[in-house]
Amino acid sequence: MASKRYTIQTSPFVVPTTDGKIIREHFGGASDGNSQLSIAHMIAPAGWSEPFQTPEFDEYTFIISGKKQFIIENETVILSAGESIKIQKNTRVQYSNPYTEPCHYLAICLPAFSMDLVNRED
Template sequence: MKKYFIQKSPFVVPTTDGKLIEEHHGLTTSNSEISIAHMVAPPKWSEPFQTPEFDEYTYIIKGKKQFIIENDIVVLEAGQSIKIEKNTRVQYSNPFDEPCEYLAICKPAFSMETVNREE
């Protein structure tokens, strides 16, 4: 048995908000320890506040992304990254005019049951 796995066809998560989510590793590959996803958030995109039960690391490839972390507004640009600790209230958005391409890494893996999105 090989001790590596090459992901050639990531799972494309169906969305209704124009955001591209390609999960390379995570629950879709039977990995509950970590998830790694390539994402592209369209201009003017946002999602509800959430309080995830996982640490989330984000690395910006292109564009800018806004984070509201508890009461702080943080904007990251290409080449910058952030770690947001689990059980932290956060909102992700791209209020800018250009798409934002980034990588998101969650530990343990992202799941809808543990992201705790507000309605």
């Protein structure tokens, strides 16, 4: 019997958070052990932000709905629904949603997201 050549993810790993952000990792280190790539559906609540970080992975973000603010090095970039961005590894960045509506987005990291590689500032 031939093995399946695809995987359907119906129960992504829900990453525990303390800041109100919802992270559902469909593929990656926490969900299926893949250290090469991670794909997560994120919901950043209104008013959310996290510390600056300098990740050791490329991060691609696609905005599904709402808006998200990025401070990349010293430049502020705001993306809206339908827009996307790639931030190269070893770039200092801060992610936030200073707006009044939640932001739904997809985050894809190469290699996969890992707390050991994100390098968040205190």
